[in-house]
Structure formats: structure tokens, C-alpha cells
Amino acid sequence: MTDPAPPYLRIADELRRRIASGELSPGDRIPSARQITRDWGVAIATAIKALAALRQDGLTAVHPGIGTVVAGSPARRPAKSPQARDTADLTRDRVVRAAIAIADTEGMAEVSMRRVATALGVATMSLYRHVPSKDDLVLFMIDAALGEEPFPATRPDGWRARLELSTRLQWRLFRRHPWLAPVMSLTRPQPAPHALNHTEWALTAFDGTDLAPEERMYVHIMLFSYARGLATALEPEAEAERETGMTSDEWMESHEREFASLGGANAVASLLQTDFDFDLDKLFEFGLARLLDGLEVLRGTPQDKRFTPSSQ
Structure with a gap:
């Protein structure tokens, strides 16, 4: 039957x-x-x-x-109730790390004070002794994530090498924590100490050149915006994997016929017939190199003696 x-x-x-x-x-x-x-x-x-x-x-x-x-x-989870769990060893760092773990695996939308308390096995109200509010929790999460990879004590030679280092470091952190880029504001930057370290590094990358302070800041904002903008694709992709169980490559494979049916004798159709690899890391490196190439054009003289912006 x-x-x-x-x-x-x-x-x-x-x-x-x-x-x-x-x-x-x-x-x-x-x-x-x-x-x-x-x-x-x-x-x-x-x-x-x-x-x-x-x-x-x-x-x-x-x-x-x-x-x-x-x-x-689920039977392997601790059976002890949140109210019965001893909170003597609860710290802000433990709360923040628990929130980061949830955001990394389930998405930022799943992060709440109650959800974090459940993960820690404590009562929700006990968290507020260490983290005053959800907004504070997000700020602490940003700061903790950005502080995972400190800058080297010895800076590489030249502004380009310094900016490559800092922008790649940001990209690695965005990659590690897909929620990080979307929660960081460009127009209303959060007062996170480790975020300030990134700004300081970028501004001092031009020491020994004549680039004005405001122009140094524009360069920093441009590179941060590039890395952050590209990284905003990471959390939706992670969410799509959770919802469909398919990686981006598997999704593309499942839609091959649809894309092929749209093509004619044009550049897009030709590209679809190749082994083009839409890899975000490759895209990041390509864009970063082109941005830095553009800054090279503005240099006044070699060896970082000057960095004279175009008057046009």
C-alpha cells in the first residue's frame, strides 16, 4: 500500500x-x-x-x-532551574560571551536578555546587575568582538600596509561574527573602546605624510564602510542557510536552469557558462586593492614622504 x-x-x-x-x-x-x-x-x-x-x-x-x-x-541540557542556579560567578564578560554565542549561531534577532539568561541557566533579572539594558549589551558585544584581535605592537612600514592590515582585520571579525557589521552604525558610531582603536590606527597610518586630519578620517570611513557594507551580506546568508539548510553554492546550483533560461547572447549568459566563483573573500580583496590603488594616485611623492590630495 x-x-x-x-x-x-x-x-x-x-x-x-x-x-x-x-x-x-x-x-x-x-x-x-x-x-x-x-x-x-x-x-x-x-x-x-x-x-x-x-x-x-x-x-x-x-x-x-x-x-x-x-x-x-534536549535531555542533556542542565535540568537545574534558572532560579536555583548560583549566580555568584556571573560576570559581565560571561553575559556578553553568551550573547555573542547566540548571535553567532542563531542570529542577532534571537538575542534577548531572557534568551541569554536561559543559556546561562540564571534568572533574567540577575543579568541586569551586570548589563543595564539590551542596548548596553549590544555595545558590550561590539566592543568584545572588535577586541578579539589586537593590533600589533610594531606597525608595518607605509600607510598602505597599515590600512591593509586594519581593514583585513575588520573583515576577519565581520566574517567571524556575521551580526557585527549590521549592528555597527556609520552615522551614529557606538562609543566602544576597541572601535576607537581602529579609528586611531587608521588616522595614524598617515603619519609622515601631509594628509590633513579630516582627509585621514574620510579615508578611514571609506575603508570601514567598504568592509562593513560587504559584510552586511553575511548575516542574511547565515539566516538563509538556517532556513533552507542550503549553502549559497547549493542554492546557486538549484537555480542553474532558471538563470540559464534568462540568458541570451550577452555577457551575463557567457559568464554563467564559466566557473565564476562568487566568493566574498575574493571580492573583498579585489575591492580593497582597488581602493588602495586609488589612494596611491593621490600621493605626492614616493616613500610616503608626502600624500597630497588632488585639488580637483
Whole structure:
């Protein structure tokens, strides 16, 4: 007799069986949506619904850069109630680190005082002795994330090498914490000490040149805006992976026919026939080099003796 259940439920049930039997253990990768379409012969939309059903049951979780994995059993979580947990060892740093961990794995939208308290196993009100408000928590998160990689004690020679170092450092931090770029404001910068360190580094990168203070600040804002702007794509991509169980490469593969049907004898269609790799790290390096090349044009003389902006 044919199973009347929809295909996505049959796939989800089979994966549930593998998890329950121990064939798939906590931390093991679940088949991707692309793999499910191949193994079960279903449409990509059906595969996505099956993965979504497992996530809704709390059986799986999406880890950026890894994929969908079997989640740990809820029974293994501490059973002690928040009210009963000793808060003597609770510190601001522990609160902030717990919030960062949630934002890294689940997205900034999931960060709340109650959610952080649950992760720490304490009562929500106990957090306010260390973090006055949600806004303060976000500020502390920004500062802690930016402070994870300090600047070297010895600066490299030349303004270009210094700016390359600082901008790449920002990109690494944005990459590590996809929520970081969207919460940092350009027009209303948060007073985070480690953010100030980045500004100070950029302004002093031009020591030994005649670039005016306001122009140094413009250069810093330009490079920060570039890295931050590109990095704002990271959190939506991480969220899309959590929602669909598909990486960006898998998503592109699943839409190959749609993109191909749009093309004609044009440059875009030709590009789609190549092995073009839309890699954000490559894009970042390409753009950073072009921005710094543009600043090179403004230099008055070699060896960083001068840096005379164009009068035009």
C-alpha cells in the first residue's frame, strides 16, 4: 500500500529514524537539500521542507560553514532551574560571551536578555546587575568582538600596509561574527573602546605624510564602510542557510536552469557558462586593492614622504 504521507514528511521521518537509532549522532551532518534531491528524486522545494520539519522539531541545527547537523538531545541540557542556579560567578564578560554565542549561531534577532539568561541557566533579572539594558549589551558585544584581535605592537612600514592590515582585520571579525557589521552604525558610531582603536590606527597610518586630519578620517570611513557594507551580506546568508539548510553554492546550483533560461547572447549568459566563483573573500580583496590603488594616485611623492590630495 502506498504511503499517503507527503514526500517531504516521508523524508523527514526517515531522517528522524536515523537520528533515533543512533545512525546519525549529535554533530553529524544531515544530508543537504541538494543531496536529498539526488537520493530521493524529489524537487528542491520538497527537500527544503523536509529539513525545515527537522529543525522545527529541534532535531537539527545549521552551523555556518559546516551545514545542517544533528542537534544535541534536549535531555542533556542542565535540568537545574534558572532560579536555583548560583549566580555568584556571573560576570559581565560571561553575559556578553553568551550573547555573542547566540548571535553567532542563531542570529542577532534571537538575542534577548531572557534568551541569554536561559543559556546561562540564571534568572533574567540577575543579568541586569551586570548589563543595564539590551542596548548596553549590544555595545558590550561590539566592543568584545572588535577586541578579539589586537593590533600589533610594531606597525608595518607605509600607510598602505597599515590600512591593509586594519581593514583585513575588520573583515576577519565581520566574517567571524556575521551580526557585527549590521549592528555597527556609520552615522551614529557606538562609543566602544576597541572601535576607537581602529579609528586611531587608521588616522595614524598617515603619519609622515601631509594628509590633513579630516582627509585621514574620510579615508578611514571609506575603508570601514567598504568592509562593513560587504559584510552586511553575511548575516542574511547565515539566516538563509538556517532556513533552507542550503549553502549559497547549493542554492546557486538549484537555480542553474532558471538563470540559464534568462540568458541570451550577452555577457551575463557567457559568464554563467564559466566557473565564476562568487566568493566574498575574493571580492573583498579585489575591492580593497582597488581602493588602495586609488589612494596611491593621490600621493605626492614616493616613500610616503608626502600624500597630497588632488585639488580637483
